[in-house]
Amino acid sequence: MNTKTEIIAVGSELLLGQIVNSNAQFISSELAEMGFNTYYHTVTGDNAGRLKAAIETAQTRSNVIIFTGGLGPTKDDLTKETIASHLHVQLVTDNDAMASIEDYFKKVNRAMSENNRKQALVLEGSHILKNDTGMAPGMALEADGIVYILMPGPPSEMRPMFSNYARPYLLELLGEQEKIMSRVLRYFGIGESQLEADLEDLIDGQTNPTIAPLAGDGEVTLRLTARHKEATTATQLLNELEQTINARVGDYFYGYESTSLLQEVTDRLIERKITISSAESLTGGLFSEQLTTVKGTSSVLKGGIVCYSNSVKQNLLNVKPETLENHGAVSGQCAKEMAENIRRLAESDIGISFTGVAGPEPMDNQPVGTVYIGIASEAQTEVHELKLAGSRDGIRKRSVKYGCRLLMKHLEKHTAL
Amino acid sequence: MNTKTEIIAVGSELLLGQIVNSNAQFISSELAEMGFNTYYHTVTGDNAGRLKAAIETAQTRSNVIIFTGGLGPTKDDLTKETIASHLHVQLVTDNDAMASIEDYFKKVNRAMSENNRKQALVLEGSHILKNDTGMAPGMALEADGIVYILMPGPPSEMRPMFSNYARPYLLELLGEQEKIMSRVLRYFGIGESQLEADLEDLIDGQTNPTIAPLAGDGEVTLRLTARHKEATTATQLLNELEQTINARVGDYFYGYESTSLLQEVTDRLIERKITISSAESLTGGLFSEQLTTVKGTSSVLKGGIVCYSNSVKQNLLNVKPETLENHGAVSGQCAKEMAENIRRLAESDIGISFTGVAGPEPMDNQPVGTVYIGIASEAQTEVHELKLAGSRDGIRKRSVKYGCRLLMKHLEKHTAL
Known part of the structure; x- marks a missing residue:
């Protein structure tokens, strides 16, 4: 599957600038590592009309659409309702989810308010992504060649759900395929434009591995990414490119990955x-x-x-x-x-x-x-x-x-x- | 002007999850305060085709489109080039920007590589937003009823540019309307929950001015925001509320706005x-x-x-x-x-x-x-x-x-x- 992935975060608090979209960063970083191509991030508020418009746009350009947010119990949580109506899919109660919600309220000895039942509703026919750290289950659904993944907004719920349930599901979609390996090289004392000028032919000619420069705080990093069926060959490709690069600018090289x-x-x-x-x-x-x-x-x-x-x-x-x-x-x-x-x-x-x-x-x-x-x-x-x-x-x-x-x-x- | 604002961040590092889109949060929070409605965030990579598609989508649903990123010297910086070609506007050299770029290289005693000239190119007829902390100038342009704002990606350049140049430009667009006045009060040595408990009745009963507490770095701030047609009345409302608040928690108060x-x-x-x-x-x-x-x-x-x-x-x-x-x-x-x-x-x-x-x-x-x-x-x-x-x-x-x-x-x- 040649993936064209889009991440849609739903939540007015994002559009008001009250929180930063760290979910998009987390998922993107995981997807990059898994070999998925992410081409767009979108954020919409808790508004059914604008969310529907965002889904329609995403359907024209993406074949994996990952939603975060809007699965909670309140009125302004409307992600699954909007998707259900847009895809003409029913919402049905998931018994496991319902049992664990009831269990939660028993455990904390609090009465369950009616709107909490809403959290156990899932898209009919979807694959359930378990929520080990909260109440609202996630979902994965394929329809008309597009994969829809729905996950809750709080990072403490979304991250374990992604790592433990969504990630394996997505990897299965990819099937047998290339391994992707990245390496970050760090440079100090040389400007980004100078570094690029020194490596211009390599950057222009890049295919596999790719070279991505990034500047910040007076430093420049190069992220090399290689793809190959064999992990050892991917590593070999990275080693060779690193040698070629550092034969030219190695004087400024000081370390790998996130060191300082x-x-x-x-x-x-x-x-x-x-x-x-x-x-x-x-x-x-x-x-x-x-x-x-x-x-x-x-x-x-x-x-x-x-x-x-x-x-x-x-x-x-x-x-x-x-x-x-x-x-x-x-x-x-x-x-x-x-x-x-x-x-x-x-x-x-x-x-x-x-x-x-x-x-x-x-x-x-x-x-x-x-x-x-x-x-x-x-x-x-x-x-x-x-x-x-x-x-x-x-x-x-x-x-x-x-x-x-x-x-x-x-x-x-x-x-x- | 009834604003429908969209923020488009351009940069493959965002889609790879290497950095979080903190620019969208900063701008959204400022816009909310200024009375602008933000309905969408979009992120695209350093890819002209997909950026163009994102612009086309934004044009159908937004009348203020704010871009961050892609104004730098390298080949994959293509925001202004893409917008120029899409809007059929020429790119012309801004002499002030060129002078300050040349000045920079003279100062650090380094040769200016050719690609740095690219940073002085601006959309013809645009209003220049000065970059006081970097080289690439920002731009503001109105075309066919849509306002386009272009700013660089590094937050250290984008934030002062927004606050000092884009913000006044945007407020002018809004034109005649209620004056919005804010005042930030800063406290140290008292926890957020204690401060909120001490002011509970004021916070619960707030309408105009509003009170927004924010905690961070061991400090708590209160942002008071008043709206009124007359600026003097708005100021008066802020003065009265500040007195009421500091009669209770003034012992911990140490200053206003962004002081430390x-x-x-x-x-x-x-x-x-x-x-x-x-x-x-x-x-x-x-x-x-x-x-x-x-x-x-x-x-x-x-x-x-x-x-x-x-x-x-x-x-x-x-x-x-x-x-x-x-x-x-x-x-x-x-x-x-x-x-x-x-x-x-x-x-x-x-x-x-x-x-x-x-x-x-x-x-x-x-x-x-x-x-x-x-x-x-x-x-x-x-x-x-x-x-x-x-x-x-x-x-x-x-x-x-x-x-x-x-x-x-x-x-x-x-x-x-």
């Missing part, structure tokens, strides 16, 4: 039992704060000094007055002393420092976006100068990412640390 | 020229980092010490060894010394300290969620013990908020500082 620069650098520090401390001017504590969010850092992070003012740079961090006078606080020399001094003061293996101009105003005759990062270890002190663009907040956050990246390179270079 | 505890406390420090420094164990630099995100803090924030390890507490911050031995690092005594010592070392008017157990494991025989905050000034050293619930991250963030709240109270009490 912070996670990667912390993993290496913990693995090698290397302690670290920080001296932060520009970033005001952001580096150390972010490090403490990673579990297990207490064994490697000693602490640091936030030297936002020159007096703290001088008095607490012992930066030389001549350095501040002759080079300024935003200088390579200052970054060097900050990194070396915090390493010594905090008695750590590595000291890292951040100084720069986040804006909005220039400082020390340096334009906004000028950043110096120092890394001091037994092996070497290095200082890097960066020119970053963006907002005040963006410059600070990107500086921390660059710091992590430079730390990783330092650890790679000095394997004896 | 951090902003409020920083404003007061700057106003009164009071300098501050921090000693952070539990929070790992989060307090000082957050303070530096507020414009103008460089005049009051001296810096601080992140004393994540006991060796840094002792060697850099001069906490007495006896204190760590007899009371532990998570103790009122330690918080007191931390606050007093950083104040002295950094030569600031106020020293603030954070020590505690963020979890997941207990520490120093103290359960997860035990937090001590110290505030030292010329007038007084105070230490507060808190018992917080929640995740590791939640405890740290809430501690910083409590720190700000306690600082505000300290500044109120000691007016001579």
Whole structure:
């Protein structure tokens, strides 16, 4: 079956912006993994006329239509009623569902109000999708070459129903077919457009595997997706493409899937039992704060000094007055002393420092976006100068990412640390 | 104008479930507040044919169509191209947009790749919506009785564009009608259910103004919305309701609209020229980092010490060894010394300290969620013990908020500082 899937979420709370359509994301992600093509998401309110119009549109373009929401007990829950009338199918009471609803009210010792019976009504002839975490059962129905799946709106009910009952049903529809495997490659320090320019021929020529770039937070990811009857062949296809890509842009590659620069650098520090401390001017504590969010850092992070003012740079961090006078606080020399001094003061293996101009105003005759990062270890002190663009907040956050990246390179270079 | 609004998000990453359609939620919530009726959300992938089909469907049922996504530099960004060809409108270069793109690449000292020019193309005759946080400008165009709004996909670009440029444009469309005025009141230190219980009769009896409570990040906000033909009367209605509410829960009130505890406390420090420094164990630099995100803090924030390890507490911050031995690092005594010592070392008017157990494991025989905050000034050293619930991250963030709240109270009490 060549699937053309559409997800229709029903609920006025979505159109009022009170909640986000996380159901569509969850189902889409599952479907992608299963090899279904999702071409449309639609949201309509609790309105029979507009829901009917959405169904009619979906019937012209989709052959798997997945509904979420509108299966509850109240008057504005009208998904199955609307579908029943549109497809000329009867609604009948499902005895199992009715028994479990009655059971629920007995258990909580509350009287069952009449409208709860409505939840046990199902489309006649449909395959029931059990609701293990709520009352309204789901349904799957085939009619005129189109598959209709109905599930409740609350994610706590929909997700287990999808995973345990809808997913196997849908996979059976697909029958024998290709395995789909994805891999996410993460890059830092290269722009999306540059990455695409470097890989243009690969992206233009893509068929299997496909390459999907996505940019965000100063990083770029590539999602490679391969399809093949044999899982091993799909993996082989991914391996080959990854090698081809990283032969060109591997310098910027730092990890797979949902990892982060912070996670990667912390993993290496913990693995090698290397302690670290920080001296932060520009970033005001952001580096150390972010490090403490990673579990297990207490064994490697000693602490640091936030030297936002020159007096703290001088008095607490012992930066030389001549350095501040002759080079300024935003200088390579200052970054060097900050990194070396915090390493010594905090008695750590590595000291890292951040100084720069986040804006909005220039400082020390340096334009906004000028950043110096120092890394001091037994092996070497290095200082890097960066020119970053963006907002005040963006410059600070990107500086921390660059710091992590430079730390990783330092650890790679000095394997004896 | 009787609005029938539809939001069309364009992006294959949405259909693959890689990201959630938070743009639709944000815009819907804004539109609801502005008095627009949103009847449909649609999502399509980066595919010209299916996007065109979605536009055709939208034209039959909506008179305001808001697009997000697909305005970027790459080949799969095709929203404006598809709309241009469908509406028979030319794409022309917007000189302002082009200048700011060139400016960006000059600033970061990187070569502009050719595909970035594409971002400066706009629909001929459209009203430009400025992009203050990115490169691709937005557009608003009226054609055959339908309003088309195009905005970029990244929320960091779309949100300010909507609030600052699309919103006023859309409100103008609505024309003469009731004025809608809103006011957000912010509370900290009281739970949502307690606030609702205290205001139950007001919330139950609400008609005009309406009261909408919203909880998040340990804070509760109340959004009051009044409608009246006369703006002055609407304001008067809001003033009266605010007085009634704060007669009951004013103790927890700290500010209006989108302010934050951090902003409020920083404003007061700057106003009164009071300098501050921090000693952070539990929070790992989060307090000082957050303070530096507020414009103008460089005049009051001296810096601080992140004393994540006991060796840094002792060697850099001069906490007495006896204190760590007899009371532990998570103790009122330690918080007191931390606050007093950083104040002295950094030569600031106020020293603030954070020590505690963020979890997941207990520490120093103290359960997860035990937090001590110290505030030292010329007038007084105070230490507060808190018992917080929640995740590791939640405890740290809430501690910083409590720190700000306690600082505000300290500044109120000691007016001579």
